[in-house]
Every structure is written in C-alpha cells, then in structure tokens.
Amino acid sequence: MPSRRRIVPVRMDTTSPDPSLPPAPDIPPQPLARMCHRVAYAPWFQWTSTAVIVLNAIVIGVGTYQEATAQFGWLLNLLDEAFLIYFVVELVIRIGSFGTTPWRFFRKGWNIFDFIVIAAALLPGIRENVTLLRLVRLARTVRLMKAFPSLRILLTAVARSMPGALGLLGVCVVVLYLYGMVGWILFAEAEPTEYGSVGQAALTLFGLLTLDNVGEVVRDGMEVTAWAVPYYVSYIFLAGFILVNLLVGVVITSMEEARQIEGAQTNFRSREPETSADTAEILARLEALQRSLNELQSRDDSRN
Structure with missing residues (x-):
C-alpha cells in the first residue's frame, strides 16, 4: 500500500505594517x-x-x-x-x-x-x-x-578614510624622521632653534607642509650649505605635493563612497512600502496555495 504524505498546514502571518507609519x-x-x-x-x-x-x-x-x-x-x-x-x-x-x-x-x-x-x-x-x-x-x-544627510556623508567619509589616512600618516612620520635627521646634520649648528634635535627638525618640516615662507627658509639654508636646495626641494616635492595629494585623493574617494551609501539607504527607505506591498501579495498567493493543498488533502482522506 503506497504511503501517504501528510500535508502539514503552514501558519502564516499576513498582517502588514500600518501604512500610516513611516x-x-x-x-x-x-x-x-x-x-x-x-x-x-x-x-x-x-x-x-x-x-x-x-x-x-x-x-x-x-x-x-x-x-x-x-x-x-x-x-x-x-x-x-x-x-x-x-x-x-x-x-x-x-x-x-x-x-x-x-x-x-x-x-x-x-x-x-x-x-x-x-x-x-x-x-x-x-x-x-x-x-x-x-x-x-x-x-x-x-x-x-x-x-542632516550632508553631515552624515561627511562623517561617513571621515570614518571610511581613516584606514588610508593612517597608512599615509605612517609614511609621513617616516619621511619626517628621515628628513629631520638629515636637517639636524646640515643645520644643527647654524639654526639650533629649528634643527637642534630631530624632534625640533621634524616639527619645523611639518610646518613647511603648508608651504608658508618656503622661499625664505630655502634662502636661509643656502647661506649655511649648498645642500639646502636639493634638501628642501626634494622634501617639498615628496611630502608637500605627493603625500598631501594622496591624502586628498583618499578623502575624495571616501566622499564618493559615502554618497553612494547614503543614496542606497535613501533608495531602500523609499522602496520599502513597495516591498511591503509585494510581500503581502506573495503571502496572499501562498495562503491561497495552502488552501488548495488542504482541499486536496481532505479529498484524499475522504476517498480512503
């Protein structure tokens, strides 16, 4: 005698969210x-x-x-x-x-x-x-x-740019240390206030990242040694141009990613009512299918 499969009724919650709610x-x-x-x-x-x-x-x-x-x-x-x-x-x-x-x-x-x-x-x-x-x-x-969405985008961009910014910060520390040591060797005796130690030299070079009074600093360095020109030019090119522009690129990329995230969240919230309606329709069809299966099960039981 063939075995019969028992169809277990499936309990469904067809209640939908109140449309008056956001x-x-x-x-x-x-x-x-x-x-x-x-x-x-x-x-x-x-x-x-x-x-x-x-x-x-x-x-x-x-x-x-x-x-x-x-x-x-x-x-x-x-x-x-x-x-x-x-x-x-x-x-x-x-x-x-x-x-x-x-x-x-x-x-x-x-x-x-x-x-x-x-x-x-x-x-x-x-x-x-x-x-x-x-x-x-x-x-x-x-x-x-x-x-405010614009402020959320800025905060999201700052958070997403932190890994890249920390990597650039590590490179910048190494560059400041190396150039600070070279600056201490070249200008420690002539300019002890700015280059008296590697810490003072690194702080002086960090201030040069703004390119403020660069010409005056180079002229003062040329009076001490002829190596001042290649020293400052290479530092400004490496730290002032390349590293700073890389940081700007990281921030811009993070801003684009933050805008995409905010746009995706906005689209999800705007499509959510449609999703709820589609879900309700699917549940209604599943309930109708469940009723049909129950009727077939009842007929099968009456025949046997």
Missing part, C-alpha cells in the same frame, strides 16, 4: 512598543529632537558669558535639566520601539553614542565635576550631525 523595519506587535515605534519614527518627533539639540547648543553657548550666567544662571540650569529630561524620554521611546528585543537598539553606532552621552550626564561622578559635565553637554550637540 517606513521602518520590524514593527513590534506589542501595543506599547507599537506606540513607541509610531512616535519614534514620526517626522514631528525627529524634528522636535533636532530643535531641542539646537536649543541645547545655544544654551551651552550662552552659558559661556559671565553676564548672562550671573543674571540668568538659574534659567540656564533649568533649561539644561529640561533638555536632559527630554533626551532621556526620547531614548526610552526609541529603545521601547524595539519591543521585546531592546538590545537591537545598540546595533547602530549612533544609538550607542546617544546612549553613552545621555547616560553619562546621569552618573554621580560626572554631575559633580563641572568640566566633565560641560563636555558631556557639548557632546549632545554632536548628535545634530546625524539629522
């Missing part, structure tokens, strides 16, 4: 988390947070004036506490939007930065230290950079 992944099913998700991804909430960050930066700047601090110090402190309360509430809402998996909030670097900056202001050791507290308050202003 495009955002993984809408949690819990009512409270869903409400936090709705608020956290609402444009008005994001613009409010940006405005609060700007006001926080203005209050920090006003606090540097002694006259304003003497007259309105109590108001500035009150506003700072109000901003801190808002940032804590904002952080709680954003973490709560992840529902029963709040650890997913810390998968993004910006979220970790926000958490550290806001949580640091609540630590007892920092609140009693005026200098550290001011630095923590100032760090809140950095959060403004993630609100």
Whole structure:
C-alpha cells in the first residue's frame, strides 16, 4: 500500500505594517512598543529632537558669558535639566520601539553614542565635576550631525578614510624622521632653534607642509650649505605635493563612497512600502496555495 504524505498546514502571518507609519523595519506587535515605534519614527518627533539639540547648543553657548550666567544662571540650569529630561524620554521611546528585543537598539553606532552621552550626564561622578559635565553637554550637540544627510556623508567619509589616512600618516612620520635627521646634520649648528634635535627638525618640516615662507627658509639654508636646495626641494616635492595629494585623493574617494551609501539607504527607505506591498501579495498567493493543498488533502482522506 503506497504511503501517504501528510500535508502539514503552514501558519502564516499576513498582517502588514500600518501604512500610516513611516517606513521602518520590524514593527513590534506589542501595543506599547507599537506606540513607541509610531512616535519614534514620526517626522514631528525627529524634528522636535533636532530643535531641542539646537536649543541645547545655544544654551551651552550662552552659558559661556559671565553676564548672562550671573543674571540668568538659574534659567540656564533649568533649561539644561529640561533638555536632559527630554533626551532621556526620547531614548526610552526609541529603545521601547524595539519591543521585546531592546538590545537591537545598540546595533547602530549612533544609538550607542546617544546612549553613552545621555547616560553619562546621569552618573554621580560626572554631575559633580563641572568640566566633565560641560563636555558631556557639548557632546549632545554632536548628535545634530546625524539629522542632516550632508553631515552624515561627511562623517561617513571621515570614518571610511581613516584606514588610508593612517597608512599615509605612517609614511609621513617616516619621511619626517628621515628628513629631520638629515636637517639636524646640515643645520644643527647654524639654526639650533629649528634643527637642534630631530624632534625640533621634524616639527619645523611639518610646518613647511603648508608651504608658508618656503622661499625664505630655502634662502636661509643656502647661506649655511649648498645642500639646502636639493634638501628642501626634494622634501617639498615628496611630502608637500605627493603625500598631501594622496591624502586628498583618499578623502575624495571616501566622499564618493559615502554618497553612494547614503543614496542606497535613501533608495531602500523609499522602496520599502513597495516591498511591503509585494510581500503581502506573495503571502496572499501562498495562503491561497495552502488552501488548495488542504482541499486536496481532505479529498484524499475522504476517498480512503
């Protein structure tokens, strides 16, 4: 007797995200988390947070004036506490939007930065230290950079250019050391202030990277030795032209990569509603197929 294969019904969740919500992944099913998700991804909430960050930066700047601090110090402190309360509430809402998996909030670097900056202001050791507290308050202003695409592109470009820049920095250190040693040999007696040691020579050569007063420096060197011309010309050509232009090339390449990343993320967010609609259509077809398979299974059972 041929064996029969049992068709197990497949449970499908055909619920689709609320179209009134802005495009955002993984809408949690819990009512409270869903409400936090709705608020956290609402444009008005994001613009409010940006405005609060700007006001926080203005209050920090006003606090540097002694006259304003003497007259309105109590108001500035009150506003700072109000901003801190808002940032804590904002952080709680954003973490709560992840529902029963709040650890997913810390998968993004910006979220970790926000958490550290806001949580640091609540630590007892920092609140009693005026200098550290001011630095923590100032760090809140950095959060403004993630609100604007152009600033995000610059930050992404800086981060992506770091490996290449560090490599060029290593080459630049070697060049400065070698030319500093040669400069110490040539000009240590005549110019002890600039070339009295390899450290002073390297610092002097580092200042020449801006090509400021190069002609005067070369003329002063020619009065000491005839080797000054090939020494300075080769250094300026190698360090001032080649290395600096390589650094510019690394930064430009990183800027292009950052623009592509930002454009890809923007296109993904703009296509996300279409993706959700396509997913719902596929789920509907799979559900219809499941019903057909269940009917075939019922007929097969009735015959046997």
